[in-house]
Each structure stands twice: as C-alpha cells, then as structure tokens.
Amino acid sequence: MIYTVTFNPSLDYVIRAEELVPGRLNRTTHECIYPGGKGNNVSVILSNLGLKSKALGFVAGFTGESLEKMLNDYGCYTDFIKLKEGFTRINVKVNAKEETEINGQGPVITNEAIDLLYEKLDQLEEGDVLVLAGSIPNTLPSDMYERIMARLEGRDIRVAVDATKDLLLNVLKYHPFLIKPNNHELGEMFGTTLKTQEEIIEYAGRLKEMGARNVLVSMAGDGAILLAEDGSIHSGKPPKGKVLNSVGAGDSMVAGFLTGYLNTGDYEKAFRLGVATGSATAFLYWLAAKEDVVRLLNEDPKKFGL
Template identity: 45%
Template sequence: MIATLTLNPSLDYFMRLEALNVGRLNRAIETAVRPGGKGINVSRVLKRLGVDSRAFGFIGGFTGDFIRRFLAEEGISAEFTVLEGLTRINVKISADRETELNGAPQPISQEDVERLLSVLGRLNAGDVFVMAGSVPASLPPDIYRRIIEKLPAGVKPVVDTSGRPLAEAIAARPYLIKPNRDELGQLFATDIQTVEETVLYAEKLLDEGVENVIVSLGADGALFMNREAALRASVPQGQIRSTVGSGDSLVAGFLAALEKGMAPAEAFRFGVAAGTATAFSDDLCTAEDVEKIWPRIALSTIREKRH
C-alpha cells in the first residue's frame, strides 16, 4: 500500500485574471476550488494513474470537511486527524505571473501528534509512506524524522519537503527524497548552477544513507540516483500552464510505476512524464496526459553502478 501524509493541508482557491492590478478591484475570469497540500496531491495523482492510496494528515472546520468530501468523491481513502479550528485557505492567482496568498496553518499540539502516530502505527512492512509539504510552525522542524523513527519496521519513507525538516529527515535514511535544485543547494549552503554540481551533491545524500534521490530541475528535466545507477531525464518543450503540483506528480508517477512492476529507470521516466503533464495542465495530470508525454521523455546515463 501507498500512504500519504499532509501536515499542512489547505483549501486552494484558484483565480485566473487577465492581469493582476495591485491596489485596485480585480475580477476573475475563471475560478476553481480544490484541496491543497503536497501529500494530498500525490494521492490524487496516484488515483488518476490507477493506484490506490490512503491519505493521512490534519484537518479541521468546514474547509477540512470540504477536503474530506472532495477526496471521497474521487475515490480516495482518507483517515485524517481532526483538529479544532479551520484548515487554512490559500489563494492561487494566475495572471501575467503566478501569485500565491497562503493562509496560516492550524495549531497542532503534541496530543494531536500522538493521535496521528497511533493511526500510522497500523502501517505494514513494505508499505510506502509519503511525507510531503511544509511543516506548520506549531510542530518541531524534526517532525518528519521523528515520525520515520516511530514507523513500523519495513515501511519505506518518502520525504518531499525543504530546509531543516528535510535535513533532519535525511538523518533517518529515508527510502526516497525529492528536492528541487534550489532545495538541494540549501541543504549544503551552496548555490548549485550546473547539472554536474547537482550530481555531486546528490551523491553526498547517498553517502548519508538515502536510498534513492530524485532532483527536479524544472525545464532542464530531472535526475535519478541510487547506488545502482544515475540517470538524467530531459523533458519536451511545451506551454507551462502552472507549476503547482508538478513535483508531487513526479513523485506519484514514480511510485505508481514501481507499484505496477516497472524497473526504477522506467518508473523515473514515467514520473517525469507525470510531472511534465501537470506543468502543461491547469490541474493535476491525467493518465491520458502522461501516456502522451511518456514516450517523449529521453533518458541518459550519468554513471553506471556505484562501487
């Protein structure tokens, strides 16, 4: 089974404008409301790719009820820990450029964390557990590491976050992490400019015990590295409609392909196709979108098996 965790979900209100005029009345030409949060995005894309998952996380209030109902309507199983207060509302504005207004997260107590951990204790060896997104200010920055250390033996942790929460999680030797190039540079307090530098620092993460590393490079594609191989994927040109959820789609596509029995290299190519398909869409990718782009993703080998 694949499970996802979203500590800091949201109700996302999308507005498309002809142009954003700050300080003046703006009228949207198109709106949409969807659940937000990286783990939730992973579950939604997995479902679209024909793979079931179970969504965990914290929700509250009428906005939390909306998230629960929305996922149920999409056929996604969820077991959220309910908090007092309101799940935050984020406003995503698409005009001449993208602008985001993110609401403040709900406070989360240690008792709330313990309730979550008791639920996660039912995961089984072999399950893949995706922890994705930012950490609310009311939680310690090492929360992902603490959760990994409390998981049942044999569960495969996947971490997609940034900054100190990612650095702390790396110490627990997760199965997979997926930073982008900037987030990788932040881990080592450096500005990574080239693919060669990206490879160098990704190798350092393998030395620290991470089993698999995917680094998203935006228009330059992505890298996949473990001790067996190091690969680079190049992406086709196309119109970028929105970058929201692209990295989450990459993770979901990669894990969905592994779940269906693909070899890691082909699963990586499929994941990059999913991330690209989302970038070319107004919403998260569909299976049809991914199937069209998948053959256009080119792989090249950076190095052979690591000794």
C-alpha cells in the first residue's frame, strides 16, 4: 500500500479572473473547489494513474468532512485523524494574468493527535511506500519528518520526501527512497545558485552521498534530472504546452515517478512518466487525469504499466 501524509491539508478554492486589483471589488470568471495539500495531491494523481493510496493527516470541522468526501470521490482511501477543535483551512488560488495564493493557517494539532498518527504509521508493512510532503505547521515539532523516519527505520518501507531545505537535509541519514527538490531549493541547501545542468548534477550527487537513494530535481520549464539509485542519470525537457497552473505540478511529478517505478521497476520509465505527469498538471488548471498524461507520453502507455 502507498500512504501519503499531509499535516495541514486544505480545501483549495481555485478561481480565475480577468484581473486582480487590490482594494477593489473583483469578480471571478470561473471557480472550483478541490482537495488540497501536497500529500493529497499525490494521492489524487496516483488514483488517476491507477494506483490506490491511503491519505493520512489531520482534519477538523465541516471543511475537513468535505475534504475527506472529495478525496473519496477521487478514488482515494482516507484515514484522517479528526481534531476536536478548529477547521481544515481554505486556501485561495487566484489565476488572473499571474498566480496569487492566500493560504489559511489551519487547526492546532495536539500531542494526542500526533500519537494517533504514530499508531497508524506503526501499522505500515514491509514493502509499503510512504510519501511525506509539504511543510510542517508551527503547531507541530519541527523535526516531525525525522521522528517518523526514525520510527520506521529498518522496516523496508520506501519513503519519498518532498520538502525544502532543513526538512529535507535532516532526513537524509535515514536513506529516503526518493527526494524531490527543485533546482532553486537544491542551490539554497548549499548556499549557492545553480546555473548549469552540470552544477545541478554535482549538487544532487552530494545529496546522494548524504544518504538519498534517488534524487529527482525539477526545473520547471527546463525539465528535470534524476540521479538514480543504480548510478544512472536521466534528464529531459518537458513536452511543449502552455503553463496554466504551477500548483501541484511537483506533486504530480512525484506521483508519476512512483507509479512508473512501482509498475515497471525501471528508473528511466519512472522518470519519463514523472516528467509527463508534472507537465500535464502544469498545462491544466488542476491535477491531470490519466488521459492528459498519456497524451503527452506519445508512447504506448502499457510500457509504463498504465
């Protein structure tokens, strides 16, 4: 089973407008509400590509109930911990010539709730996959990722981590199966600006030396680079298309990579499916469906286990 953890999930209110003028009444031209949070995005894409996952995390109030129902409607299993106070946050994503985001704060997560999450994670079995994605709310210990991975160490559970800077660097000693920084985040980890593909490969290699098994570096319009566990290096440009939305593209790349690898055991195919899935989401106003990904592959989807 694949599990995803989203500590501070959301309902994403995604709107489009002709323009956004601060201090004035603005009217939308289109609006939708989606389940949000990086781990939940991964779960939805996995479901779209044919793999079941179970979404873990914390929810509260009527918005938490709506989030859980939406994920179930998208074919995801859920096993959220329900908090007694507060409500699951609402994030506003505005597409009006440029992207603007307003993210809510979210509910307070108690020590009791954290212990309940640990109990659920203790039930993971050998061969399971766990995706830890996103930031840590300020109501949680800043080393939550480390605590979780230390708890799972030695149990042959493949952990994928999509986080930034110290959150990512501090878990490398636990040998995560996959990490996915973008090129800017990779440079920030080492206090430098990476300008060439050779530099990106060099510093991604340092993350492997520090413990990561596979390092997938996303580079927006410049594609991605994978330094795989078997020593191979893969790079590729994204398919051509108009970028409509960057929210969820990185999560989609993670989900595509995991789908490709779990279906085929082949790192090159996993990489190519990851790039296609991330691009497919970027060319839409929300997460890509299977047919959107297949269209960009330009190959028999059966090669990728789809």
